[in-house]
Amino acid sequence: xxxxxxxxxxxxxxxxxxxxxxxxxxxxxxxxxxxxxxxxxxxxxxxxxxxxxxxxxxxxxxxxxxxxxxxxxxxxxxxxxxxxxxxxxxxxxxxxxxxxxxxxxxxxxxxxxxxxx
Amino acid sequence: xxxxxxxxxxxxxxxxxxxxxxxxxxxxxxxxxxxxxxxxxxxxxxxxxxxxxxxxxxxxxxxxxxxxxxxxxxxxxxxxxxxxxxxxxxxxxxxxxxxxxxxxxxxxxxxxxxxxxxxxxxxxxxxxxxxxxxxxxxxxxxxxxxxxxxxxxxxxxxxxxxxxxxxxxxxxxxxxxxxxxxxxxxxxxxxxxxxxxxxxxxxxxxxxxxxxxxxxxxxxxxxxxxxxxxxxxxxxxxxxxxxxxxxxxxxxxxxxxxxxxxxxxxxxxxxxxxxxxxxxxxxxxxxxxxxxxxxxx
Numbered sequence: 001x002x003x004x005x006x007x008x009x010x011x012x013x014x015x016x017x018x019x020x021x022x023x024x025x026x027x028x029x030x031x032x033x034x035x036x037x038x039x040x041x042x043x044x045x046x047x048x049x050x051x052x053x054x055x056x057x058x059x060x061x062x063x064x065x066x067x068x069x070x071x072x073x074x075x076x077x078x079x080x081x082x083x084x085x086x087x088x089x090x091x092x093x094x095x096x097x098x099x100x101x102x103x104x105x106x107x108x109x110x111x112x113x114x115x116x117x
Numbered sequence: 118x119x120x121x122x123x124x125x126x127x128x129x130x131x132x133x134x135x136x137x138x139x140x141x142x143x144x145x146x147x148x149x150x151x152x153x154x155x156x157x158x159x160x161x162x163x164x165x166x167x168x169x170x171x172x173x174x175x176x177x178x179x180x181x182x183x184x185x186x187x188x189x190x191x192x193x194x195x196x197x198x199x200x201x202x203x204x205x206x207x208x209x210x211x212x213x214x215x216x217x218x219x220x221x222x223x224x225x226x227x228x229x230x231x232x233x234x235x236x237x238x239x240x241x242x243x244x245x246x247x248x249x250x251x252x253x254x255x256x257x258x259x260x261x262x263x264x265x266x267x268x269x270x271x272x273x274x275x276x277x278x279x280x281x282x283x284x285x286x287x288x289x290x291x292x293x294x295x296x297x298x299x300x301x302x303x304x305x306x307x308x309x310x311x312x313x314x315x316x317x318x319x320x321x322x323x324x325x326x327x328x329x330x331x332x333x334x335x336x337x338x339x340x341x342x343x344x345x346x347x348x349x350x351x352x353x354x355x356x357x358x359x360x361x362x363x364x365x366x367x368x369x370x371x372x373x374x375x376x377x378x379x380x381x382x383x384x385x386x387x388x389x390x391x392x393x394x395x396x397x398x399x400x401x402x403x404x405x406x407x408x409x410x411x412x413x414x
Binding site for chain 1 (some may be wrong): 123126143144145147148152153154155156157158159160161162165170172173213220226227230231232233235236237238265288290291292293295297298300301366
């Protein structure tokens with residue numbers, strides 16, 4: 001939505017492939033952190049709909065996406081004609097990594113960015 | 118393709134001056150909105166609102182006496198709605214969201230499990246095996262390039278086309294295991310998938326060819342006295358093998374087209390392939406022959 005929002009959280013709402021405790025804890029930590037973020041119900045659904053928001057998000061410099069496997073996320077964006085930049089995007093995998101590690105990285109990195117800007 | 122109309126988007130206005138919801142309520146509301154299929158932007162500054170660019174947005178916040186952000190302009194084509202949620206329970210906020218969605222006549226979010234293939238073009242060689250294999254017209258070709266064109270035609274939980282892809286280039290992000298779910302492709306995955314893909318070993322030829330051959334054999338065998346039940350048994354046997362080796366759900370097997378439809382489809386795919394080959398041949402023929410300069414001699 002804005003240049004300031006650099007965190008995207010995918011809820012994967014229509015499947016049970018991400019452990020509920022992981023996605024709940026990441027969301028909880030994000031809401032407690034006080035950082036702006038965008039949360040979407042399901043990146044797959046947005047990709048199938050070619051949601052124009054994906055183009056906007058892909059254009060965000062230094063965006064961090066917490067969803068599933070990076071290869072899947074990249075090609076979902078690409079399928080919606082919104083390819084992600086190769087080097088300036090960070091994709092965190094809630095299917096594999098712990099909630100604490102993901103949330104820590106999201107919030108910590110955001111704080112660093114705020115300090116330096 | 119799925120309807121391109123974007124649903125109502127929610128902005129949760131949490132700027133300090135407007136009595137933000139506590140972290141616990143913010144979490145609860147965001148989670149419930151997401152599970153109902155709404156995208157939520159947690160907004161921490163007025164400047165973020167000014168930069169909203171597209172779609173219809175409902176901004177939820179505790180605006181107080183200052184009213185719904187009258188000073189915030191938006192000239193980017195987005196339509197903004199405001200609701201003061203001060204003192205409302207989460208259930209009442211959700212009702213307010215539904216009410217606004219009804220007023221905007223935007224589609225009800227959710228309702229479809231987004232299960233469809235995604236192509237990894239770093240691996241895809243455009244061999245079109247997926248196009249030939251899929252019986253539900255999920256794939257199509259645009260400018261000679263394979264594409265996923267009809268996502269909603271895909272049968273939920275069926276990963277069969279990814280199994281026939283010789284390059285492990287087809288993903289189903291919601292699949293249970295890798296590399297089909299998007300996990301890194303390893304050499305052993307390629308070897309394992311190749312074994313499953315070996316339709317020749319599985320059915321004694323390509324899938325459609327095998328079905329055609331079986332049909333022809335059945336016709337010859339039963340030309341004088343047709344035995345439909347035996348042919349049906351044969352088909353069932355073939356389908357059971359497909360189910361086991363490709364992890365195809367029962368539901369998909371139940372909705373497979375008839376043998377006649379499959380044959381017709383195979384003929385269409387064959388004709389398309391021939392036309393494509395003819396086109397590429399014509400392009401090659403019209404190119405001028407390389408000269409010594411071209412070869413750097």
